[in-house]
Amino acid sequence: MNNPSVDAVVIGTGIIGAMAAHYLQEDGRTVLMIERGEVARGASSGNAGILAFPEIIPIAAPGMMWKAPKWLLDPLGPLSLPPSYALNMAPWLWRLWRAGARPAFERTVAIHAAIMPLARSEMLRVIERTGLKAMVSQTGTLDLYDSEASFDAAAADWAAKRGAGFGFRRVGRAEIDALQPGLAPQFRHGMFTPDGLQVSDPYEFTKALVDHVIARGASIRIGEVTGIEPTATGARVGLADGAAFEAKTVVLAGGAWSKAVAASLGDHAPLETERGYNTTLPAGAFPLQRQLYFNDHGFVVTPLSSGIRVGGAVELGGLRMPPNYKRSEAMLKKAKDFLPDLNTDGGRQWMGFRPSLPDCLPVISPSGATPAVIHAFGHGHLGLTQSAATGRLVADMAARRQPALDLEPFRIGRFR
Numbered sequence: 253m254n255n256p257s258v259d260a261v262v263i264g265t266g267i268i269g270a271m272a273a274h275y276l277q278e279d280g281r282t283v284l285m286i287e288r289g290e291v292a293r294g295a296s297s298g299n300a301g302i303l304a305f306p307e308i309i310p311i312a313a314p315g316m317m318w319k320a321p322k323w324l325l326d327p328l329g330p331l332s333l334p335p336s337y338a339l340n341m342a343p344w345l346w347r348l349w350r351a352g353a354r355p356a357f358e359r360t361v362a363i364h365a366a367i368m369p370l371a372r373s374e375m376l377r378v379i380e381r382t383g384l385k386a387m388v389s390q391t392g393t394l395d396l397y398d399s400e401a402s403f404d405a406a407a408a409d410w411a412a413k414r415g416a417g418f419g420f421r422r423v424g425r426a427e428i429d430a431l432q433p434g435l436a437p438q439f440r441h442g443m444f445t446p447d448g449l450q451v452s453d454p455y456e457f458t459k460a461l462v463d464h465v466i467a468r469g470a471s472i473r474i475g476e477v478t479g480i481e482p483t484a485t486g487a488r489v490g491l492a493d494g495a496a497f498e499a500k501t502v503v504l505a506g507g508a509w510s511k512a513v514a515a516s517l518g519d520h521a522p523l524e525t526e527r528g529y530n531t532t533l534p535a536g537a538f539p540l541q542r543q544l545y546f547n548d549h550g551f552v553v554t555p556l557s558s559g560i561r562v563g564g565a566v567e568l569g570g571l572r573m574p575p576n577y578k579r580s581e582a583m584l585k586k587a588k589d590f591l592p593d594l595n596t597d598g599g600r601q602w603m604g605f606r607p608s609l610p611d612c613l614p615v616i617s618p619s620g621a622t623p624a625v626i627h628a629f630g631h632g633h634l635g636l637t638q639s640a641a642t643g644r645l646v647a648d649m650a651a652r653r654q655p656a657l658d659l660e661p662f663r664i665g666r667f668r
């Protein structure tokens with residue numbers, strides 16, 4: 253065994269693994285992080301950087317099946333399902349459809365509404381105690397609609413957010429202009445969330461957290477975990493290069509790649525990926541004041557320290573298919589229509605893998621095989637937002653403390 257003395261092994265250095273490592277370390281545990289690629293370069297590097305605490309409405313929603321065909325008909329629209337992968341997605345889509353039925357949908361909204369206050373308070377605590385506060389700003393979020401009809405169609409979602417205690421206000425063209433000059437004339441209906449938070453850059457933020465954990469004594473090992481097995485005192489993690497590490501606690505935070513490793517313990521999760529795309533333009537491309545969310549088009553424009561990021565879209569294409577950067581280009585073209593003075597030169601394109609479960613909830617759960625292994629994956633569109641809450645819940649489980657939240661909705665066994 254390579255490291256008989258480590259207390260906890262965390263698989264994955266995305267934002268979920270970084271938060272889990274941080275909270276375990278705060279509990280006084282020695283931590284080893286294992287990463288098969290470059291540190292913090294998974295989905296957590298290229299997201300939109302939004303701490304989207306009011307986003308309690310899942311993609312599986314009543315009416316989804318009416319909207320989806322329209323989106324799918326546009327090959328570069330906000331949702332796509334490449335024909336060669338459609339059969340693989342069928343079981344996941346069936347579960348997603350069931351999750352969109354009214355009672356299941358309302359339950360999911362309530363679960364997100366319950367975790368979001370914890371997500372926010374824990375995130376604020378983390379940035380305070382790690383010195384990362386300067387990487388988070390409160391610029392507010394401006395949601396924009398193409399027409400009054402599409403604004404009205406979202407009324408129930410906004411009512412649910414208000415019911416959960418989130419604050420925002422309706423804005424017309426004059427206020428939209430004040431909040432973000434330079435928008436195309438069709439945007440006359442919007443919603444402004446003044447306390448919307450964002451990180452300055454999601455890669456820098458995740459990497460800084462990993463660096464913080466390492467500076468406080470954690471170690472890191474590059475290698476691919478192929479399986480986990482229970483032992484008398486914890487669990488053993490096996491790597492593709494033949495190495496093995498044993499610890500009292502093992503956290504699986506491998507994002508979209510977690511399924512096979514969980515399966516090595518006999519745990520089943522119908523994890524798929526919603527591939528997302530973006531283009532990051534140089535910082536001077538547009539005088540962007542805050543995050544703009546184009547609701548009818550499924551993409552967001554965010555001001556980051558690394559530039560202006562135009563990103564979103566969902567492509568249900570699995571982990572192996574090569575990226576289709578026409579999606580990034582299609583979003584950029586729309587962004588140019590919506591912000592006519594946007595300079596679209598010199599952008600960097602990216603595709604990343606959202607780790608997505610069909611009931612739109614993550615797995616934050618002990619393994620069915622042993623409580624020594626804790627699963628923390630499947631955060632879909634909300635991984636950055638719910639990362640600190642996940643880290644806290646992982647540490648609660650590892651310490652056998654009463655968890656800060658009821659963990660029943662996040663059990664891995666719910667898919668049996």
Ligand SMILES: Cc1cc2nc3c(=O)[nH]c(=O)nc-3n(C[C@H](O)[C@H](O)[C@H](O)COP(=O)(O)OP(=O)(O)OC[C@H]3O[C@@H](n4cnc5c(N)ncnc54)[C@H](O)[C@@H]3O)c2cc1C
Pocket residue numbers: 263264265266267268269286287288289290291292293294295296297298299300301302303304475476477478505506507508509510513526527528529530563564565604605606607628629630631632633634635636637638
């Ligand atoms: C376009 C886009 C925009 C988004 N915008 C937002 C947003 O604004 N706000 C928000 O909250 N969320 C957003 N998300 C979602 C968010 O990015 C993800 O939910 C989150 O990054 C998932 O984090 P993670 O740590 O689980 O996965 P990842 O960041 O992918 O990290 C997993 C890590 O585990 C490693 N790994 C995997 N398997 C193994 C193995 N077997 N052995 C060793 N290492 C392994 C991987 O190499 C990787 O580094 C967005 C996603 C996309 C694609």
